[in-house]
Amino acid sequence: MKINFRRYLYIFSIALFLTSILILDFIFSYPYSFGGIKNFDNFNKTLSYIQYANVGTNMSFIPMALSEIFLYLIIIVCGFKMVRFVSLNTNLDGNLKRLNKQLTKVLIILAVVPFIVIAGDFSLMFFSIPNKDVLNIVQILINILYHLVPLFNPIICILTNTPYRNAIFNRSQVHPQ
Numbered sequence: 001m002k003i004n005f006r007r008y009l010y011i012f013s014i015a016l017f018l019t020s021i022l023i024l025d026f027i028f029s030y031p032y033s034f035g036g037i038k039n040f041d042n043f044n045k046t047l048s049y050i051q052y053a054n055v056g057t058n059m060s061f062i063p064m065a066l067s068e069i070f071l072y073l074i075i076i077v078c079g080f081k082m083v084r085f086v087s088l089n090t091n092l093d094g095n096l097k098r099l100n101k102q103l104t105k106v107l108i109i110l111a112v113v114p115f116i117v118i119a120g121d122f123s124l125m126f127f128s129i130p131n132k133d134v135l136n137i138v139q140i141l142i143n144i145l146y147h148l149v150p151l152f153n154p155i156i157c158i159l160t161n162t163p164y165r166n167a168i169f170n171r172s173q174v175h176p177q
Contacts, residue, residue: 014074021067065122072115079108099163106160110153117145 083104092100121142158164 011078015071018067018071018074021063065118068118069115069122072111072118075111076108076115079104079111083108102161106157109156109160113152113156114149117142117149120145 083101087097087101121139158168
């Protein structure tokens, strides 16, 4: 069974549609979220960070967060379908088939990591803490995780791919049990 051009076009159009919804949500909801971000209104003198002026949960960010979560969910589902397709329809030898399935599973893991970070930010919208300082610290920690996702991706690739992991461990002369 071959995947034809129409199927690729269908997958691309779904991703393009969801990305355009995400961009439009961001464009239309960001300026109206409680008057925007008030950078220096709630500046804390004891901890040197900028607080967001959160009065309550802003419902305009819910479609944006849902569309981001839905995009990564599509990547995860497509990854599982790729593993199934490779196992059913390839004439590769055992080692190459195993490496191909392993790389596909790595791609699934790489899609799960930002999915978890976005889901954590989305859960803050619903389960907001009444104390603004605690909520702000949790938001800062989640935003730090956003910036660390590009750091986690190569580490995940190295540790989950057997050839990469063996090369790194042999180079550093570490032999795990």
